[in-house]
Amino acid sequence: MEDLHKYNTSHNYSSDLSNIGYTYYNDIDNLMFSLNVVTYIVLVIGLPLTLVAIYALFSQVRNDNVTPIYVINLLISDLIQFCCMIAVMVPPEDSLPALIKGHTRFASVGFMVCIAMERYFAIVFPLWYRFRQTIKTSVLVCVMVWVLPLICTLPKLICSSANANLIAGIFLLLPLPLLIFFVGGTLRALSASISVRSDEKRRIAGMLVLVLLIYILLFLPSIIFCMAEELVNDTVSSLSLVFIRLCPLADLVLYVFMRKGTSVSCCRMDSNEIKSSSSSGDDVSTVSFT
Numbered sequence: 001m002e003d004l005h006k007y008n009t010s011h012n013y014s015s016d017l018s019n020i021g022y023t024y025y026n027d028i029d030n031l032m033f034s035l036n037v038v039t040y041i042v043l044v045i046g047l048p049l050t051l052v053a054i055y056a057l058f059s060q061v062r063n064d065n066v067t068p069i070y071v072i073n074l075l076i077s078d079l080i081q082f083c084c085m086i087a088v089m090v091p092p093e094d095s096l097p098a099l100i101k102g103h104t105r106f107a108s109v110g111f112m113v114c115i116a117m118e119r120y121f122a123i124v125f126p127l128w129y130r131f132r133q134t135i136k137t138s139v140l141v142c143v144m145v146w147v148l149p150l151i152c153t154l155p156k157l158i159c160s161s162a163n164a165n166l167i168a169g170i171f172l173l174l175p176l177p178l179l180i181f182f183v184g185g186t187l188r189a190l191s192a193s194i195s196v197r198s199d200e201k202r203r204i205a206g207m208l209v210l211v212l213l214i215y216i217l218l219f220l221p222s223i224i225f226c227m228a229e230e231l232v233n234d235t236v237s238s239l240s241l242v243f244i245r246l247c248p249l250a251d252l253v254l255y256v257f258m259r260k261g262t263s264v265s266c267c268r269m270d271s272n273e274i275k276s277s278s279s280s281g282d283d284v285s286t287v288s289f290t
Contacts, residue, residue: 034238038245039085046248047082050075053255060258066138067118071254073142074111077104078248085245106149106171108247109219112211113175114141115254116182119208123196124189169226172219179215183208207257214250218243 054075057068084101118138121129152171186208190201221240 035241036089038242039089042245042249043082043085046078046252049252050079050082050248053252054079057255057258061135066133066135067115068258069135069138069142070111070114070118071258073145074108074251074254077108077111078251080104081248102168103149105244106152107146108251109172109175109215110145110148112215113178114145116179116208116211119204120182120186123186123193123204165226169223172223172226176215179212183212203257207254210253214247218247218250
């Protein structure tokens with residue numbers, strides 16, 4: 001009788017373990033299926049539209065309008081991410097596409113900061129911006145943005161996974177105060193400006209708010225996951241993986257704000273302001289809308 005009880009107990013215990021294992025692997029399969037579906041949707045919609053947007057934005061690059069340069073580089077980083085998504089999904093699996101994809105995501109955040117910074121200087125310091133900001137300068141900034149993420153990518157090759165994820169999370173969190181400063185300062189200057197038309201104000205404000213929302217809603221969950229991987233649950237980690245895959249689609253919306261050309265001409269000052277500032281001998285680099 002005692003032996004029968006032991007058999008029943010061990011049989012029930014092993015049965016419970018089997019159920020737990022089945023549930024765990026079933027959840028993993030469902031997660032992988034959902035991620036693959038999201039990836040396919042992003043690729044089918046985003047890949048052709050990104051190519052079209054890059055081609056169209058090249059025609060808007062001028063000496064007095066360098067914003068498209070940063071948006072083009074942002075879309076190029078998205079294009080590289082699309083290629084890496086395809087490479088990761090095609091066997092045999094390789095760690096190199098995942099490493100390149102991580103590098104381009106860091107670069108994407110950098111170009112988002114560049115977009116916000118360029119609009120800030122164009123609105124708050126229009127005269128300085130007109131004479132100092134050139135295509136050559138913007139290209140040099142873009143090269144720096146592409147190279148800088150190596151500081152975060154290289155530790156993945158020499159550090160443990162936990163340390164590498166922590167470094168990546170810290171690196172991705174640094175642009176947040178810069179984005180808040182540039183977006184807040186630009187919106188404040190726009191609200192006080194009388195020389196920018198209402199529709200142009202809405203377009204500039206919409207572009208900057210979109211950049212900030214992309215960072216907060218889509219990048220921030222992944223940053224939290226990188227910095228506190230052991231503390232977050234499976235739901236947060238799954239959502240972070242889904243959100244980070246949606247970033248290239250969200251970046252395409254920036255093209256809508258760039259179609260009519262948000263150029264520095266929309267940041268012009270009244271002629272009376274320029275005359276008064278030049279007659280008073282003020283430094284043009286300090287003239288602003290505020």
